[in-house]
Amino acid sequence: MDTPKSQKLEIIIPAYRMHSQSFFNALDGITEEMALERNNGQTNHVVWMAGNFVNCRYWMANLLGMDEKDPNDEFFTEAKALDEKLDYPTLEMLFQNFKDISPKVYKKLLEATDEQLLKAFSFGMNVPFVEENVLNIIGMCIGREDYLLGQIGLMRKLLGLKGMSYEINNKIDY
Incomplete structure (x- = not known):
């Protein structure tokens, strides 16, 4: 395992890497057509989840x-609600974006300093027990990814697919 410059990320780094693995596993077998289905017209579709x-x-x-x-x-900034009138990107396009950005972010996470992570950053939620800084927003992003993976996992079952695999692909190093 790579060692981050900041010990504050020792929990974030493994979660980030596991989410990278899980992203591919969660979407495995979901076709472009399936990715736009909404259960009873009530759920977000998988493209919206993957895009977020x-x-x-x-x-x-x-x-x-x-x-x-x-x-x-x-389509996705600030967890914008699904809009059925929009033509969302394809799952393949989202995979390409993911493959482009994820290793870059991983490298930056490894290089981040305590000073950079503790820098004040307002995210407007005004939660009295959450200090508004870069580190806590990154933590909230990891939590959001957990949530989205759970949604995709449920949609897999609703789409008639088996549950998500936790198989590790050692070629994914971010």
Whole structure:
């Protein structure tokens, strides 16, 4: 395992890497057609879930000082609600965005300093027990990714697929 410069990320790094593995596993076998299905018209579709996951990665990139722009930001910024009138990107496009941004963010996470992580950053939630800084927003992004993986996992079952695998692909090193 790579060692982060900041000990504050010793929990985040393994979670980030496991989420990278899980992203591929959760979407395995989901076709483009399936990815746009909504259970009884009530759920978000998998493309929306995957797009929000990728958007979290771009958000983390920006928090860590990278000048990276999510090419699909208009659909997913700030967890924008699903809009059935929009033509969302394909799952394949989202995979490509994920593969592009994820290793870059991983590298930046390893390089992040305590000073950078503790920098004040307002995210407007005004939660009295959460200090608004870069580290806590990254933690919230990891939590959001957990949530989205859970949604995709449930949708797998609703789409008639088996549950998500926890198989590890050693070629994914981020």
